[in-house]
Amino acid sequence: MLSDTEREEIQKELPRYAHKRAMVPEALRIVQEHRGWVNDEGVRDVAEILAMSVDEIETIATAYNMIFRKPVGRHVILLCDNVSCWIMGSDKLQSRITERLRIAPGQTTPDNRFTLLPSACIGDCHHAPSMMIDGEMYGELTPERIDEILERHP
Ligand code: FES
The missing domain is CATH 1.10.10 (Arc Repressor Mutant, subunit A)
Known part of the structure; x- marks a missing residue:
């Protein structure tokens, strides 16, 4: 209730x-x-x-991809896999996140720190590839930037 x-x-x-x-x-x-x-x-x-x-x-x-119908971690990564981001290498970013956090799309880390969710376009195509964490946009991503951004979310 x-x-x-x-x-x-x-x-x-x-x-x-x-x-x-x-x-x-x-x-x-x-x-x-x-x-x-x-x-x-x-x-x-x-x-x-x-x-x-x-x-x-x-x-x-x-x-709405910002409404979560299942429990999520403290930080929610919405990784755009729509066409502009896909062309610009979103699959490499997903691999990096999966490698770093040991979670597949749709999963939450055992310590409840991150949930990784694939997402339709998040409206940042001109900075593709892009993702959003806790509502904050991150564009022009590279695997190296992924590492640095994840570190900023304890
Ligand atoms: S296609 Fe990724 S932000 Fe639009």
Whole structure:
């Protein structure tokens, strides 16, 4: 069940949206901010608050790569593997991350430090290859820069 604080924060944002459907990503973001990810209970409660079906909320939740439907580590790496980044070598970056952290895409390190998630375009194509960690963009990446950036996230 969502906490009173979560419910209050969602209710407070509601008047800013002409349609409840448009509020879904923000409501899920609020839940995730409090829990680190959005569990089934969170989806169900958001559906109830916004008077929408669970399936509708689920569809929107899975469309956003910044909404996590499974537990994640302290730092979430969204590694873009869309066409511009792929052409510029995102596969080499993924290999480097996998080698360094010993996790495959979709996995979390045993110490819960990093989760690596493949991602559709993150809107930084002009700096491809790119990734995002905890919402911060990193572009023009090389395997060497990957090492340095990972070190900055204890
Ligand atoms: S294709 Fe990678 S940021 Fe757009």
